[in-house]
Every structure is written in structure tokens, then in C-alpha cells.
Amino acid sequence: MKVVAGSASLGLGEKVARELGFDFVRPHVERFPDGELYVRIDDDLDDEVLLIQTTHPNKKIIELFLLQDALREMGVKRIITVVPYFGYSRQDKIFRPGEAISARVMARHIGMNSDYFIGMDLHSENVLQWFDIPTMHLHATKPIAEWLKSKGVDMVISPDKGGYKRARYVANEMDVEFDYLEKTRLSGTEVIIKPKNLDADGKTVGIVDDIISTGGTIARAAEQLREQGAKRIYAVCTHGLFIGRAMENMKRVNDFAATDTIESVHSKITVASVIAKAIGKLSSMQ
Known part of the structure; x- marks a missing residue:
């Protein structure tokens, strides 16, 4: 098996290939003056390929579809498509009449030229x-926990x-306490937000x-945690979009991190080992 990564996931793709001991293939991708994409894969490929591409921003979605088609044209018999960040996943039902279920549209199109789908x-x-093909849902729990441990987080x-x-x-x-924030309305104008069951003071x-x-x-x-006496505050997510006033807002915490499902300067955590482990299990099941 070889690992092919689209331009949205080149760094992650290389790490996954290294973890697995597979060859890494970087496609040729360019954009025409009218905005349309061109992709080409110059390497010889095996019957089975691991394709990794995040579907954000929009142009990366088209790139994924073109890469899938190129792989089929090259005679690849089994394509395992890994989408580290699945764009349009938040519209997974009809909220108002006349809407499209965008997550369903994405799933159907990704599945057209895939034999297996893996999401994170x-x-x-x-x-x-x-999806009309087998799927696997992975979680970034372990690498996120490792990052928080390195910061001395105890809640x-x-x-x-x-x-x-x-x-x-x-x-x-991490073997620490956990809770969620709950909003309590004290009056028509006063609302407090605090942990449901635990005390953040000194944590x-x-x-x-x-x-x-x-x-x-x-x-x-x-803000609420600091008011309640939290000593230090860290924020972490799997998928870091960081748009609008995000950088201003993130100044409210001592440090923050995202994984490399969306590659940026804030991708301080990698999910490569999680994906590689899943592929290893998948291969052993065949």
C-alpha cells in the first residue's frame, strides 16, 4: 500500500506513511487562471491506496474528488479515503424547510470512488x-490527553x-476529574456559567x-473559569478553523492547540499515530 495525500493534508500524510513504513506519494496539483484545479499522480501505485485529504476549505473538496478519480483511472482497486476534517458535517439534518443536508451530500460523493471511509x-x-461503504470513526482522545498532561492539567x-x-x-x-459548563439564569438579565458538579478554584x-x-x-x-478561581486555563480541539476574531479570543487562555486534521501553525498535536493504528488493524482484518 502507498499513501497519497492531497494538498490540505501533506504534512499529516507524510507522518502517517512514516508511521506505517509505507511509501508517500505527493500528487501534482495546480490551479488554472479561471480557478479550476488540475491534479496528476506520477508515481506507480499498488492495488490498494490510502488517500488522505481534509475537505476544508471548499477547493480541497474538489481536489479530493479529482484525486479519487485519478486513482481509479490508474487502476487502483481499493481506495481507503481518510478525511481528517469532514467539511459540511454540521448540517446533518433539516433545520428549516428547503435546506440541503450537506453532510449527506458530502458522504455520498466521497463514497462514490471509495471502498472504505475513515473520519476523525x-x-x-x-x-x-x-455511506454505502464500510466506515470507521476515529478520535483524537489520546494525543489531546498527552498535550494536556504536558501542561499539568488536573481538570x-x-x-x-x-x-x-x-x-x-x-x-x-489522563486520570483526572471532568465536567461540563452549565448555564444558570439567576434573573431576566443575570446568567452564570460554571461547572455542573466540580469546583474550578485553584485548578x-x-x-x-x-x-x-x-x-x-x-x-x-x-472568563467564567477565571472568575471561579481557575489557576491556569488551556484550550484544545481536534479541528482548528480559527476564523474571524479567533486569535483575539484565544488570548483569554494561557495556551491553546489543535491537531493537524486542519494543518496550520496551531497544529501542535498530530493524529498520525491514531490513523496509522487504525490502518494497521484494518490490514490485519483482511
Whole structure:
């Protein structure tokens, strides 16, 4: 097997190939003056290929589809498509009449030229139901826990109840306490946000989320935790978009990190070992 990575995941692809001891293939990708993409794979390939490409921003989605088609044209019989960050996953149901279910659209198109799909910390596991091929859902729990350990974190917090399981998994990996922030309305104008069950006073707290976009949620959580006496505050996510006022908002914490599912200067954590381990298990099952 060889590892092919699109331009959104070159660094991660190289790390995964190194972990597995596989050859790494970097496709030729260029953009025409009208904005259209051109891809070409010059290397000889095996019957089975591991293709890694994050589908963010939009142009990386088209690149993934073109790479899949190129692999089929080259005679690759089995394509394992790894999408470290699955763009459009947050629209996984109809909220208002007339909407598209964008996560379903993405799943169907990715599955057209894949034989196996692997996602990482999907916003909702509902995405997997729309694939007509075998799927695997991976989590960045272990590498995130290792980063938080290096910061001396002794309490893990989810910014909301929806992320409680994620906080629990990370905390269990670290053997520390965990909780989520709960909003309590005291009056028509006064609201407090604090951990549901635990006391943050004197703690070094790690806020764990799946996605950091503008950082507004992290900033509000950090403010409340500081008011309650948290000693130091760190924020970490699997998928770091960091758009808008994100950098201003992230100043509210002592340090922050994202994984390399979306590659940027903030990708201080790699998920390469998680993907490599999954591929190793998949290969042993064949």
C-alpha cells in the first residue's frame, strides 16, 4: 500500500506513511487562471491506496474528488479515503424547510470512488449512515490527553453538555476529574456559567472541544473559569478553523492547540499515530 495525500493534508500524510513504513506519494496539483484545479499522480501505485485529504476549505473538496478519480483511472482497486476534517458535517439534518443536508451530500460523493471511509472526530456520527461503504470513526482522545498532561492539567471541562462524553474520554485517559459548563439564569438579565458538579478554584483546567471556529465559546468559558478561581486555563480541539476574531479570543487562555486534521501553525498535536493504528488493524482484518 502507498499513501497519497492531497494538498490540505501533506504534512499529516507524510507522518502517517512514516508511521506505517509505507511509501508517500505527493500528487501534482495546480490551479488554472479561471480557478479550476488540475491534479496528476506520477508515481506507480499498488492495488490498494490510502488517500488522505481534509475537505476544508471548499477547493480541497474538489481536489479530493479529482484525486479519487485519478486513482481509479490508474487502476487502483481499493481506495481507503481518510478525511481528517469532514467539511459540511454540521448540517446533518433539516433545520428549516428547503435546506440541503450537506453532510449527506458530502458522504455520498466521497463514497462514490471509495471502498472504505475513515473520519476523525466527526461533528455527528449521523454522517456515517449515508455511506454505502464500510466506515470507521476515529478520535483524537489520546494525543489531546498527552498535550494536556504536558501542561499539568488536573481538570478537564467541556464548554457545553453536548461535549461531555469527549471531556470524559480525555479525562479518563489522563486520570483526572471532568465536567461540563452549565448555564444558570439567576434573573431576566443575570446568567452564570460554571461547572455542573466540580469546583474550578485553584485548578489547572483544560477546555476540550471538537471544533474551534471563532473562539467565542472558549473565550466565554475561560472568563467564567477565571472568575471561579481557575489557576491556569488551556484550550484544545481536534479541528482548528480559527476564523474571524479567533486569535483575539484565544488570548483569554494561557495556551491553546489543535491537531493537524486542519494543518496550520496551531497544529501542535498530530493524529498520525491514531490513523496509522487504525490502518494497521484494518490490514490485519483482511
